[in-house]
Amino acid sequence: MDEVLRDASPRKGSWDVAALLADASADKPPVELEPAQAPGVFAEAVQLLKGTPSQEEVQRALGDLSAACEAGLQASCSFLHESLSRPKLISGGRFVSPHPRALVERGMFALLIFRCRFDTDGRVRDCKVIEGGPVDGTQRALDELYASLYRPPTLAGHPLSIPYTFHLRFTPPKGELTREEELAWARQRVSQHPKSASAWMTLAQWLAVQSPQDRLYPQAVARAHSLSPGSWWAATEVAWQQVQSGEYAAALITVRPSMRREWANSYVLETAAAAYFGLGQCLEALKVQERAVELMLKAWPQPEQERFQRKAQEYRTACPPEALTTSTPPAE
Incomplete structure (x- = not known):
């Protein structure tokens, strides 16, 4: 049978709001806002949605909310996560x-x-x-x-x-399928469907689990990020590779959109903190890493929690004492 x-x-795990927004705007010119414009645009979009908007107005509100989120307004990011319902x-x-x-x-x-x-x-x-x-x-x-x-x-x-x-x-x-068979199938998929974002994402994720030293891994992650720019995971992995290569400014540029959209994601924050630290911005690195520690899930394995805490301590030790008394917010 x-x-x-x-x-x-759509399964719960597949409802990636950031990826969905990127998919929805793929065929449209992006709306770009300066940080100072974001609160006003956000307020107008929310007010519009309280009424009986047309479909055109709902689409415009979606684009405006996404742009405000991209501009770093966490209220807009939170509104999208809470107000977008899955089919x-x-x-x-x-x-x-x-x-x-x-x-x-x-x-x-x-x-x-x-x-x-x-x-x-x-x-x-x-x-x-x-x-x-x-x-x-x-x-x-x-x-x-x-x-x-x-x-x-x-x-x-x-x-x-x-x-x-x-x-x-x-x-x-x-x-x-066994893990080995899943990986073999993922390799076959990218060979047969080289333009499939899903195929490259699946291959990158299985390589991350089984064989992160594989020579194909950096290429798989880069292709996944290129084909699915809204994926926080792919962006964070590319940024982490850039950190490891000493490309700290590039890493911060890569991870910043995910940092704004996924401001409660400890792995995104950890990567951004490493980029800040590499750029010599010790206080920003410490603040972002401490937030990553604060947001860690209690169910995380103890070694993983300890790794995050050790990194925060490393940044704390590296920062000049006078810097720890300041209250400069992380750079956006």
Whole structure:
């Protein structure tokens, strides 16, 4: 029997607001704001969303909120994270593997990736195949996607027409790939689909886990960041590599957008702190690292928590005593 993916709702782990915003603005000229402009633009967007805006106005508000977030206004970043709701499957979404049943029963895995658009009526439209399988099976999955009905994504309760990328992974009954097989599959995917952001991101993440010394790792991370600039993970990994190479200014430029959007992410903050320290900005490094320590999850392994704390102590020891008495905020 073919494996059925019963629920095609976006999974919680895949709801990356920053990546979604980057995807949504890919075909539009970016809105750029100076930090001083951000509060006013943010206030206007929030006020607009309190009324009954048109879809054009909702889209404009989304762009303005994203620009204010990029300008370093944490209130705007928080509003986006709290007010953007994910789509939810209402009916349909029953997919079968694109491969013949005989291959599925023998353990054939499959992954289909479609870049589509959610419309405000909850329908999926304008799909493009990013990674496909056999033609007939891929078309069958695409037809099912078009026939499915979702509660559309919303911004402050207002339906959005927004791009979204679907990842449909099919596993045979009782089938599970080992880590080594996952890595081998990721290598195969980038070979077959060299323009797939998902393929490069998956390869980079598996290499990070299994083989960070692999010569392909820097290239995989760079490609993932290039194809998915909204991903905080890829940006942070590229910036960390730049720190290790002594390219501190470049690292800060790379990680700064993620630092603004993901201001509560300890790994982003750790990378930014290392860049500040490399630039000789000791106090800024200490403040950012201390915030990273403060925001660490209690569930983190003890060695990881201790590593963050040791780094904060290292910065504290390196800072001149007089610097520790100042209150200069971290540079933006």
